[in-house]
Amino acid sequence: MSGASTPGVVREAAGGPLGTEPSGRTARAASGTRAAYPLYVAGKLGGAAVSLFAVLVTSFFLFRILPGDPVKAMTHGTPTTAEQLATLRRQFGLDLPVWQQFTDYCAKALTGDLGMSYQFHAPVGELIAEKLPATLLLTGVAVLIYSTLGLWLGTRSAWRNGSLGDRLNTGVALTLWSVPAFWLGLLLIIFFAVGIGPIPGMFPTGGMSSGDSTGFGQVLDVAHHMVLPVITLVAVGYAQTLLVMRSSLLDEMGGDYLTTARAKGLRDDLVRRRHAVPNALLPTVTMVFINLGHVAAGSILVETVFSWPGLGGLFYQALSVPDLPLVQGLFVVFAGAMILMNLLADLLYPLLDPRVGR
Amino acid sequence: MSALLEIRDLRVTYGFGPSAVPAVRGLDLTLESGSKLGIAGESGCGKSTLALALLRLLPPTATLSGQILLDGEDVLAMKWGRLRAVRWAGASIVFQGAMHSLNAVHRVGDQIAEPVLLHGHATPAAARRRAAGLLEQVGLSAARVDAYPHELSGGQRQRVMIAMALACGPRLIVADEPTTALDVMIQAQILRLIEQLVADQDISLLMISHDLAVLADTCDRLAVMYAGRVVEEGPARAVYDAALHPYGRALSAAFPRIGDPASRRAPRGLPGDPPDPSALPSGCTFHPRCPVALDLCAEQDQALRDAAPGRRAACVRIDAPVPAEPLS
Numbered sequence: 199m200s201g202a203s204t205p206g207v208v209r210e211a212a213g214g215p216l217g218t219e220p221s222g223r224t225a226r227a228a229s230g231t232r233a234a235y236p237l238y239v240a241g242k243l244g245g246a247a248v249s250l251f252a253v254l255v256t257s258f259f260l261f262r263i264l265p266g267d268p269v270k271a272m273t274h275g276t277p278t279t280a281e282q283l284a285t286l287r288r289q290f291g292l293d294l295p296v297w298q299q300f301t302d303y304c305a306k307a308l309t310g311d312l313g314m315s316y317q318f319h320a321p322v323g324e325l326i327a328e329k330l331p332a333t334l335l336l337t338g339v340a341v342l343i344y345s346t347l348g349l350w351l352g353t354r355s356a357w358r359n360g361s362l363g364d365r366l367n368t369g370v371a372l373t374l375w376s377v378p379a380f381w382l383g384l385l386l387i388i389f390f391a392v393g394i395g396p397i398p399g400m401f402p403t404g405g406m407s408s409g410d411s412t413g414f415g416q417v418l419d420v421a422h423h424m425v426l427p428v429i430t431l432v433a434v435g436y437a438q439t440l441l442v443m444r445s446s447l448l449d450e451m452g453g454d455y456l457t458t459a460r461a462k463g464l465r466d467d468l469v470r471r472r473h474a475v476p477n478a479l480l481p482t483v484t485m486v487f488i489n490l491g492h493v494a495a496g497s498i499l500v501e502t503v504f505s506w507p508g509l510g511g512l513f514y515q516a517l518s519v520p521d522l523p524l525v526q527g528l529f530v531v532f533a534g535a536m537i538l539m540n541l542l543a544d545l546l547y548p549l550l551d552p553r554v555g556r
Numbered sequence: 557m558s559a560l561l562e563i564r565d566l567r568v569t570y571g572f573g574p575s576a577v578p579a580v581r582g583l584d585l586t587l588e589s590g591s592k593l594g595i596a597g598e599s600g601c602g603k604s605t606l607a608l609a610l611l612r613l614l615p616p617t618a619t620l621s622g623q624i625l626l627d628g629e630d631v632l633a634m635k636w637g638r639l640r641a642v643r644w645a646g647a648s649i650v651f652q653g654a655m656h657s658l659n660a661v662h663r664v665g666d667q668i669a670e671p672v673l674l675h676g677h678a679t680p681a682a683a684r685r686r687a688a689g690l691l692e693q694v695g696l697s698a699a700r701v702d703a704y705p706h707e708l709s710g711g712q713r714q715r716v717m718i719a720m721a722l723a724c725g726p727r728l729i730v731a732d733e734p735t736t737a738l739d740v741m742i743q744a745q746i747l748r749l750i751e752q753l754v755a756d757q758d759i760s761l762l763m764i765s766h767d768l769a770v771l772a773d774t775c776d777r778l779a780v781m782y783a784g785r786v787v788e789e790g791p792a793r794a795v796y797d798a799a800l801h802p803y804g805r806a807l808s809a810a811f812p813r814i815g816d817p818a819s820r821r822a823p824r825g826l827p828g829d830p831p832d833p834s835a836l837p838s839g840c841t842f843h844p845r846c847p848v849a850l851d852l853c854a855e856q857d858q859a860l861r862d863a864a865p866g867r868r869a870a871c872v873r874i875d876a877p878v879p880a881e882p883l884s
Binding site for chain 1: 608639648651656658674706720742
């Protein structure tokens with residue numbers, strides 16, 4: 199949390215014997231508070247821009263280190279002369295010095311042009327845009343469900359710390375967290391898509407839709423296809439949110455301000471909801487947003503197991519060539535989503551915690 | 557005057573079985589309506605446990621017995637619903653607001669208005685006006701309702717805490733170390749403020765502090781606690797100036813007197829540490845540190861007894877006849 203600043207303490211007003219304060223002081227303090235937020239936002243935006251540039255640099259050089267000659271891979275299986283290979287190299291700019299390739303790449307990336315895919319002979323941007331919605335849908339739904347579930351169960355667990363419910367809750371979550379996602383996905387397919395013994399196959403084995411329905415029927419069809427992959431992602435993912443929420447609420451539970459809240463006569467659930475949870479949420483929010491940042495990257499393994507037509511599969515195809523522009527483009531999109539979500543978390547933080555960024 | 561608060565044989569124990577630790581061990585106290593009682597003692601003597609016990613705010617590991625009669629009604633026997641209704645409306649607590657007793661993510665106005673809404677059935681707008689009015693009563697500007705605790709100084713936060721305690725018009729305010737962690741100037745302001753408010757609004761005050769001088773200055777009566785019991789009780793000035801119990805004397809000698817250079821140059825402390833509640837000394841728990849202990853003090857527990865008109869003390873040297881049968 200880079201945004202946490204030292205609380206600005208307003209000095210005690212030294213007035214009469216009871217120290218009444220002049221009222222002008224308040225107005226000044228308040229306006230100072232508001233003026234600080236744009237600065238905070240500007241700082242965070244600048245930080246995000248720097249991160250994004252670092253991502254561009256990394257993605258370019260990282261994938262230049264990958265083994266394999268992309269031109270040879272593209273022409274694999276077809277007899278090609280050395281001249282043809284050279285032509286191809288020139289066409290993709292691979293004959294230029296690396297630094298020049300880099301400056302070209304950066305200049306184009308700034309205008310939104312991520313280059314042409316070697317293997318699909320189509321703009322990388324279009325390829326990504328085509329697959330992005332499927333991934334956003336699947337992992338977006340999963341992340342929302344597991345974050346909510348994790349926050350809720352984590353709160354319950356901490357509030358009844360050490361109870362049977364807490365131990366059961368945490369135990370189950372940890373067990374599921376240790377399960378490999380693809381293995382769980384395969385099990386779910388075997389049990390609930392293929393059907394085993396008395397269990398009928400209730401869900402499709404893969405894909406995103408059966409493709410023969412329209413309108414509301416299509417929505418239902420896609421939802422039907424999403425059930426098993428979403429369950430897989432949720433089962434494997436919710437433990438993290440649960441544990442972070444649980445431990446951050448446990449940290450708050452010794453707080454004196456909770457004794458104050460109880461002394462006021464608040465019911466236990468109000469003490470929890472109104473006082474403890476808002477304070478415990480602060481560390482958890484960052485993590486929820488990091489999870490949202492993973493939405494674009496999706497889950498390559500789960501998408502593969504369920505043949506989900508998303509970015510995961512595209513990334514896999516791009517890596518196996520290696521299709522450098524596509525790999526780089528995906529890398530930039532994945533990292534960019536993460537940077538964006540972190541930025542959102544940073545911007546949201548001052549609204550949740552008045553001590554931050556003012 | 558009738559008793560607003562009457563504590564009878566209060567015992568508080570943390571934990572269970574052999575590892576149980578007694579924090580309060582049979583405590584009797586009476587607070588007359590409209591008066592101010594100070595409770596003094598070192599850290600670990602059970603005074604803060606007492607404050608939390610009054611509204612049953614102790615953790616579930618604490619076991620309470622005895623009676624806490626607030627206006628004749630036993631707090632320890634109340635059902636949860638009744639207890640919640642009595643909390644803050646019947647008796648409120650001024651915690652060490654300078655530290656962490658306010659919620660950092662809520663505006664102080666909302667925190668003050670919260671009990672008003674809960675107990676007073678007020679509209680949100682009325683509760684907010686009440687919060688602003690209360691802030692003015694404690695010497696802060698009404699515009700502070702929108703401030704967050706971190707925007708206030710320690711003294712201002714303590715004022716907010718006091719405003720909050722007044723919110724539901726309680727008959728009793730318990731002030732638990734209200735001025736600890738404040739610097740001396742602010743400390744004096746806060747004490748005057750509390751004094752003035754309880755006098756104006758006819759509220760009884762139970763003030764807890766390690767600082768005997770502060771209590772003697774503010775309260776009518778003073779009780780000195782040691783190892784979970786009251787060892788001396790009487791009019792505040794009398795206890796401060798001429799304590800009857802050796803511990804009371806040691807505690808008051810630890811504070812230099814203004815206008816008495818001798819006491820300032822040689823403030824006497826008390827050797828040794830407060831006793832470990834899980835391994836209390838035998839007999840009178842104070843005897844290992846007592847400068848005037850007798851041999852029988854190690855064996856004989858001393859009950860609180862009448863020592864002078866309106867004064868009680870638990871010491872074998874109080875001239876009341878010593879019971880003849882020593883414990884074997």
